[in-house]
Amino acid sequence: MPRLVMKFGGTSVADLERIRNAAARVKREVDNGYEVAVIVSAMSGKTNELVGWVRDAANPPGANAPGLYDAREYDAVVASGEQVTAGLMALTLQELGVPARSWLGWQVPVRTTNAHGAARIEEIETANLDRKFDEGLHAVIAGFQGVGPDGRITTLGRGGSDTTAVAFAAALGAERCDIYTDVDGVYTTDPRITPKARKLDRIAYEEMLELASLGAKVLQTRSVELAMRYKVRLQVLSSFEDLPGTLVCDEEEIMESNVVSGVAYSRDEAKMTLISVADRPGIAAAIFGALSDAAINVDMIVQNISEEGRTDMTFSLAVDDVPRASQALENAKTAGTINYRELEADPDVAKVSIVGIGMRSHTGVARKMFAALAADGVNIKVITTSEIKVSVLIDRKYLELAVQSLHDAFELEKAP
Amino acid sequence: MPRLVMKFGGTSVADLERIRNAAARVKREVDNGYEVAVIVSAMSGKTNELVGWVRDAANPPGANAPGLYDAREYDAVVASGEQVTAGLMALTLQELGVPARSWLGWQVPVRTTNAHGAARIEEIETANLDRKFDEGLHAVIAGFQGVGPDGRITTLGRGGSDTTAVAFAAALGAERCDIYTDVDGVYTTDPRITPKARKLDRIAYEEMLELASLGAKVLQTRSVELAMRYKVRLQVLSSFEDLPGTLVCDEEEIMESNVVSGVAYSRDEAKMTLISVADRPGIAAAIFGALSDAAINVDMIVQNISEEGRTDMTFSLAVDDVPRASQALENAKTAGTINYRELEADPDVAKVSIVGIGMRSHTGVARKMFAALAADGVNIKVITTSEIKVSVLIDRKYLELAVQSLHDAFELEKAP
Numbered sequence: 001m002p003r004l005v006m007k008f009g010g011t012s013v014a015d016l017e018r019i020r021n022a023a024a025r026v027k028r029e030v031d032n033g034y035e036v037a038v039i040v041s042a043m044s045g046k047t048n049e050l051v052g053w054v055r056d057a058a059n060p061p062g063a064n065a066p067g068l069y070d071a072r073e074y075d076a077v078v079a080s081g082e083q084v085t086a087g088l089m090a091l092t093l094q095e096l097g098v099p100a101r102s103w104l105g106w107q108v109p110v111r112t113t114n115a116h117g118a119a120r121i122e123e124i125e126t127a128n129l130d131r132k133f134d135e136g137l138h139a140v141i142a143g144f145q146g147v148g149p150d151g152r153i154t155t156l157g158r159g160g161s162d163t164t165a166v167a168f169a170a171a172l173g174a175e176r177c178d179i180y181t182d183v184d185g186v187y188t189t190d191p192r193i194t195p196k197a198r199k200l201d202r203i204a205y206e207e208m209l210e211l212a213s214l215g216a217k218v219l220q221t222r223s224v225e226l227a228m229r230y231k232v233r234l235q236v237l238s239s240f241e242d243l244p245g246t247l248v249c250d251e252e253e254i255m256e257s258n259v260v261s262g263v264a265y266s267r268d269e270a271k272m273t274l275i276s277v278a279d280r281p282g283i284a285a286a287i288f289g290a291l292s293d294a295a296i297n298v299d300m301i302v303q304n305i306s307e308e309g310r311t312d313m314t315f316s317l318a319v320d321d322v323p324r325a326s327q328a329l330e331n332a333k334t335a336g337t338i339n340y341r342e343l344e345a346d347p348d349v350a351k352v353s354i355v356g357i358g359m360r361s362h363t364g365v366a367r368k369m370f371a372a373l374a375a376d377g378v379n380i381k382v383i384t385t386s387e388i389k390v391s392v393l394i395d396r397k398y399l400e401l402a403v404q405s406l407h408d409a410f411e412l413e414k415a416p
Numbered sequence: 417m418p419r420l421v422m423k424f425g426g427t428s429v430a431d432l433e434r435i436r437n438a439a440a441r442v443k444r445e446v447d448n449g450y451e452v453a454v455i456v457s458a459m460s461g462k463t464n465e466l467v468g469w470v471r472d473a474a475n476p477p478g479a480n481a482p483g484l485y486d487a488r489e490y491d492a493v494v495a496s497g498e499q500v501t502a503g504l505m506a507l508t509l510q511e512l513g514v515p516a517r518s519w520l521g522w523q524v525p526v527r528t529t530n531a532h533g534a535a536r537i538e539e540i541e542t543a544n545l546d547r548k549f550d551e552g553l554h555a556v557i558a559g560f561q562g563v564g565p566d567g568r569i570t571t572l573g574r575g576g577s578d579t580t581a582v583a584f585a586a587a588l589g590a591e592r593c594d595i596y597t598d599v600d601g602v603y604t605t606d607p608r609i610t611p612k613a614r615k616l617d618r619i620a621y622e623e624m625l626e627l628a629s630l631g632a633k634v635l636q637t638r639s640v641e642l643a644m645r646y647k648v649r650l651q652v653l654s655s656f657e658d659l660p661g662t663l664v665c666d667e668e669e670i671m672e673s674n675v676v677s678g679v680a681y682s683r684d685e686a687k688m689t690l691i692s693v694a695d696r697p698g699i700a701a702a703i704f705g706a707l708s709d710a711a712i713n714v715d716m717i718v719q720n721i722s723e724e725g726r727t728d729m730t731f732s733l734a735v736d737d738v739p740r741a742s743q744a745l746e747n748a749k750t751a752g753t754i755n756y757r758e759l760e761a762d763p764d765v766a767k768v769s770i771v772g773i774g775m776r777s778h779t780g781v782a783r784k785m786f787a788a789l790a791a792d793g794v795n796i797k798v799i800t801t802s803e804i805k806v807s808v809l810i811d812r813k814y815l816e817l818a819v820q821s822l823h824d825a826f827e828l829e830k831a832p
Contacts, residue, residue, distance in 0.1 A: 054507060072518075090492075
């Protein structure tokens with residue numbers, strides 16, 4: 001029998017009524033002849049509640065400083081959220097006449113690394129599951145969790161249920177992995193910015209990865225990487241409406257596409273510039289090493305020659321990280337590992353990107369982008385490009401204008 | 417190192433502040449030189465919430481009839497409550513500087529029968545625990561749960577955390593099993609009925625068993641049976657006050673005791689009488705077989721000869737069971753398996769009992785009881801006796817009077 005993985009996120013299983021609604025969708029696919037593995041998240045809000053308790057337990061009122069906590073205990077507590085939903089989903093399916101049982105991570109087992117709180121799946125043993133499928137028993141699997149080499153519960157990090165779903169789809173040889181969520185697919189851009197935004201029928205893995213990492217929070221990045229590696233066909237669709245969703249698939253499955261598939265953005269960016277840095281080998285490593293040691297994620301990096309033997313170094317980062325980045329750089333200057341005349345920070349920028357696998361075979365895409373922005377008076381501060389993406393940093397106040405301008409320029413409202 | 421089991425019930429771990437309070441008590445015993453195994457219940461109210469969800473999932477609005485549900489899924493859902501508390505308690509202990517880790521039933525493992533929802537502990541493997549104790553790591557164990565022969569989570573039934581605690585105390589060879597709860601010990605009678613009620617320093621297992629089964633809900637009956645079998649010294653004490661509790665122990669450990677240790681009562685009893693039953697062999701079996709088939713618990717039974725070849729049969733039961741009992745008996749009469757002239761039900765009775773191991777070696781205890789009740793004008797309807805207990809059924813309106821009268825008559829306010 002063909003197999004299907006169906007994953008329901010937190011808002012799709014937020015209460016018993018929604019669990020019943022999700023179960024009815026599962027029943028439909030069972031009636032269509034599939035062996036179904038259902039992956040469930042915790043009821044929405046539950047994970048935050050549990051995480052809050054863990055933090056408060058480790059940092060009681062009056063504690064000296066926010067302390068670290070034992071990630072193994074964090075995992076034991078937080079994994080209980082998916083455990084509850086898995087049991088309730090199995091009961092609800094049974095009530096609808098669908099034979100099903102719940103599986104916790106350690107029961108399958110889903111073997112992971114020992115990195116509690118951010119573990120990676122190493123192996124899914126499917127023998128137990130296969131045997132139960134043969135008995136006609138569909139599977140409800142607690143997402144986001146596994147068991148480490150020490151026999152203790154691990155979790156995969158926030159959003160890990162998407163990763164669980166894709167990993168099971170690969171391990172079970174499922175025909176498709178359907179991700180039910182509170183949006184009904186992947187759009188050419190954020191519909192809150194322009195009503196012209198159009199839902200895509202299909203999108204390539206590479207494009208989805210760029211969109212996900214650019215802040216279009218439909219799928220967790222790691223789950224898309226995994227889907228790409230194992231060629232798992234991923235469908236994103238709404239658990240509240242009966243509408244076709246968006247299929248994330250290999251580009252060979254996509255017959256026709258626009259040169260640009262979508263316009264993504266990231267609102268809360270900042271730009272920092274180190275002015276007049278000594279231009280010598282190893283200086284970039286020293287600067288970004290200092291930032292990396294402070295656990296700061298740097299995104300775009302641009303280096304300009306400014307004067308004889310000196311250079312300006314510009315980079316972008318999340319706006320919240322600016323104070324810590326300033327501190328790290330000043331410390332490095334004091335320690336003598338780097339040297340600069342001045343440090344400028346612009347906390348009011350945003351990033352806008354166009355993404356499309358069609359760019360590989362079309363020229364002039366970047367030029368068209370820059371022209372469109374220029375025509376609308378949007379000044380570009382930093383540019384970076386990759387094979388299937390062009391990103392620009394602009395003043396935050398122009399963000400909505402830029403997105404609409406680019407959506408219009410590439411006529412994304414039209415199907416290919 | 418000597419070992420100690422400390423069990424905290426739901427009200428003692430109801431929120432993070434109370435968990436901290438409980439953890440401070442654990443730290444004190446660790447500082448006293450004990451290796452401690454902490455057994456935790458779910459936060460109070462949590463189990464009821466989870467059970468409610470399970471029932472609603474199995475019986476959605478509009479379902480035809482209250483359906484049965486899969487007890488294996490019930491267990492997976494409900495066991496999550498103790499899982500959360502165990503993790504939070506371990507984190508809180510760590511924050512206080514006590515090295516500790518959480519253990520779920522399947523991790524220890526606590527092997528149980530396959531009777532999901534009401535499993536019995538068959539074996540506790542302590543090798544893993546012993547190894548961690550040797551590393552200086554104290555144990556926080558999720559109560560109420562284990563793992564069945566099928567590798568799925570089982571629960572022991574309501575109140576099962578007391579049983580978990582006693583079973584661990586036996587398996588670990590603990591010096592004592594301290595049960596922290598919201599009462600500070602076992603009293604000579606309910607202090608709400610008479611302020612003269614006195615907290616007992618010590619009470620024998622057998623007495624505690626009689627008190628527990630008579631409705632003094634301090635300890636779960638099964639946990640006391642287990643403690644008696646393995647000679648586990650049980651201490652009941654308050655988690656909110658620093659007061660000595662009551663030690664439940666072997667009677668050899670009790671030097672001095674009153675003839676009567678306590679007065680127990682059960683308020684919501686009913687009395688039923690079958691008048692003029694054919695007095696032939698097998699008739700009692702037929703009557704109580706019919707009631708047993710209807711899952712009705714009968715408590716006291718009295719048979720009187722009334723006339724030639726006929727007898728009256730009287731028994732007591734929970735008042736809520738009267739309608740179902742009447743129905744079962746009428747059905748049996750219709751079916752011809754039993755025969756009686758009339759069925760009388762008195763739903764307004766209560767049971768009062770005196771309990772004490774001293775009765776074994778003292779005579780005249782029952783007579784003293786009857787005399788005290790008679791002196792206060794309390795009419796006795798039914799009497800039963802056991803080696804260490806005398807119970808009487810009386811009109812419910814006399815309940816408080818009878819308890820006070822007996823407490824006074826046996827001078828229970830005085831220490832032995």
